[in-house]
Amino acid sequence: MASNPLDQFRIERTVPLEAGGIDISFTNSATFMVAAVAVITIFMLFGARQRALVPGRWQSMVEMSYELVAGMIRDTVGPEAKRYFPFVFTLFMFILVCNLLGMIPYSFTATSHIIVTFALAAVIFVGVTIIGFVQHGLGYLRLFAPEGASLVILIILIPIEIISYFIRPISLSVRLFANMMAGHTMLKVFAGFVVSLGAFGFVPFAFMIALTGLEVIIAILQAYIFSVLACIYLNDAIHLH
Amino acid sequence: MPQIEIFTVISDLFWSLSMASGQAAESSGGMPQLDPADWSTQLFWLAVTFGLLYLIMSKIALPRVGDILRTREERIADDLDRAENLNREADEALSAYEKGLADARSKANEIAAETRARVKGETESRQAEAEVKLSAQAAEAESRIAEARAEAMGNVAEIATAAATAIVSRLLGNSPDDTSVSGNVRSELDSRGIK
Numbered sequence: 001m002a003s004n005p006l007d008q009f010r011i012e013r014t015v016p017l018e019a020g021g022i023d024i025s026f027t028n029s030a031t032f033m034v035a036a037v038a039v040i041t042i043f044m045l046f047g048a049r050q051r052a053l054v055p056g057r058w059q060s061m062v063e064m065s066y067e068l069v070a071g072m073i074r075d076t077v078g079p080e081a082k083r084y085f086p087f088v089f090t091l092f093m094f095i096l097v098c099n100l101l102g103m104i105p106y107s108f109t110a111t112s113h114i115i116v117t118f119a120l121a122a123v124i125f126v127g128v129t130i131i132g133f134v135q136h137g138l139g140y141l142r143l144f145a146p147e148g149a150s151l152v153i154l155i156i157l158i159p160i161e162i163i164s165y166f167i168r169p170i171s172l173s174v175r176l177f178a179n180m181m182a183g184h185t186m187l188k189v190f191a192g193f194v195v196s197l198g199a200f201g202f203v204p205f206a207f208m209i210a211l212t213g214l215e216v217i218i219a220i221l222q223a224y225i226f227s228v229l230a231c232i233y234l235n236d237a238i239h240l241h
Numbered sequence: 242m243p244q245i246e247i248f249t250v251i252s253d254l255f256w257s258l259s260m261a262s263g264q265a266a267e268s269s270g271g272m273p274q275l276d277p278a279d280w281s282t283q284l285f286w287l288a289v290t291f292g293l294l295y296l297i298m299s300k301i302a303l304p305r306v307g308d309i310l311r312t313r314e315e316r317i318a319d320d321l322d323r324a325e326n327l328n329r330e331a332d333e334a335l336s337a338y339e340k341g342l343a344d345a346r347s348k349a350n351e352i353a354a355e356t357r358a359r360v361k362g363e364t365e366s367r368q369a370e371a372e373v374k375l376s377a378q379a380a381e382a383e384s385r386i387a388e389a390r391a392e393a394m395g396n397v398a399e400i401a402t403a404a405a406t407a408i409v410s411r412l413l414g415n416s417p418d419d420t421s422v423s424g425n426v427r428s429e430l431d432s433r434g435i436k
Contacts, residue, residue: 006272011279023281030286037294044302051309053316059309066306086299094294115280116287181274 005188009112009181028108029116036097036110044093065093069227076231077238084234087127091120092227099180099219103212111222112180114173121173124230132237143240172229179222183215401426 015026047062055063069089073081095111102109110116132140144161145154190211193204273279402423410416 009273011273011276011283013282017282022285023278024285025282027279027282027286029283030290033286033290037290037297040294041297041302044298044306048302048305048309051305051312053313055309062306063310066303066310086295086303089303090291090295090298093298094291110283110287113274113279113283115274115283119284119287120291177274181272 005185005192008108008184008188011113029110029113032098032101032108032110036094036101039097039101040093065089068092072224072228073231073234076228077235080238081231081234088227088230088234091124091230092223095120095176095226096220096223099223100216102180102184103216103219109180109184111176112184114177117173117177118169120226121169124172124233125169128230128233128237131234132240135238136240140237140240143236168229168233172226176222176226179218183211183218187211187215398423398426398430401430 012028013025014028014031017024017026044062047058050056050059052059066089069092070085072092073085073088077084098109098111101107102112132143136142144158144165146157146161149157187208190204190208194201194208197204402419405422405426406417406419409422
């Protein structure tokens with residue numbers, strides 16, 4: 001293994017593929033995205049296959065994840081956002097499982113790449129903007145002008161609101177990507193210390209154990225934050241603040 | 242949302258930490274994330290996997306879980322309804338039982354009062370009858386006694402006269418005048434209150 005802590009983020013092409021001059025090679029990143037889909041599908045379908053009235057442990061976990069996301073949408077947006085539930089659920093589970101799979105040593109974290117998180121954030125941004133215009137027409141632009149503000153304040157406020165609106169996909173994607181990358185990089189750096197410190201390597205090793213626990217929490221939390229923010233943006237689009 | 246802001250700050254902290262450590266190992270090239278040559282394949286596989294997952298979740302998994310939860314909710318609501326119905330029925334049965342009990346008790350009281358009244362009436366009439374009979378007998382007995390006594394008293398004068406005559410004739414040797422004897426006896430008896 002290379003000593004460079006960033007080497008773990010390198011894309012390795014396992015099956016080189018090309019379509020219409022565009023590189024669509026099957027990579028280590030693609031492997032873990034497919035793995036995430038497989039894990040989620042098995043988790044959801046096998047967990048709920050008995051349709052038990054009194055759920056077992058597995059089914060309880062499936063129901064908990066369902067109710068977590070359903071509650072998130074209900075609390076931040078309201079019952080009218082029920083039709084977007086499958087998307088938010090897919091988003092949450094995909095990011096969560098990608099993050100958690102990345103915690104396995106020698107694995108790859110698909111969400112540690114800015115292009116992946118940015119694509120997800122862009123889909124949310126574009127989708128939310130379309131929903132906003134479909135629901136309110138040009139009235140959606142009122143989102144940038146809070147009601148009851150005086151003209152002077154509006155002149156200052158509208159540019160700020162517009163900038164903050166367009167910065168959403170960037171902040172959303174950078175937050176997730178940076179968290180994933182930073183945590184993994186730090187673990188790698190500490191792992192390097194374990195080797196280089198020799199007999200005193202147990203000190204950074206103890207740190208690594210604590211950090212791994214922290215990273216697992218961050219993996220779950222970032223998936224949650226990403227989906228909650230998606231819900232908040234959706235709420236803006238449906239309710240205009 | 243304050244907790245999100247806190248984690249944004251934490252993530253920024255991690256970010257600068259990792260940047261610092263990344264720069265130390267910068268010699269072998271920058272961040273792999275910033276290589277545009279890797280982007281098309283990631284976008285393609287992200288679209289494929291995310292799209293597939295969305296289809297599986299929205300068409301199969303989520304309806305199934307939603308179904309399970311709804312079924313359970315309905316079942317619980319049904320059970321609660323049934324329990325409420327049973328409870329109400331039990332309450333009704335209890336009140337009917339109590340009403341029946343109260344009815345029976347009041348009827349029993351009625352019967353007891355009636356019986357008591359009837360027995361009392363009967364006893365009184367019988368007692369009255371017996372008293373009448375007894376007083377009649379007593380009156381008869383009294384009259385008989387009075388008769389007997391009058392008769393006896395009537396005889397006293399005769400006996401006394403006869404006895405006095407006999408005593409006088411024995412003592413004096415001659416029989417006294419009847420009328421004077423009986424007159425003396427009479428006055429003597431009268432003075433003692435005997436008729």
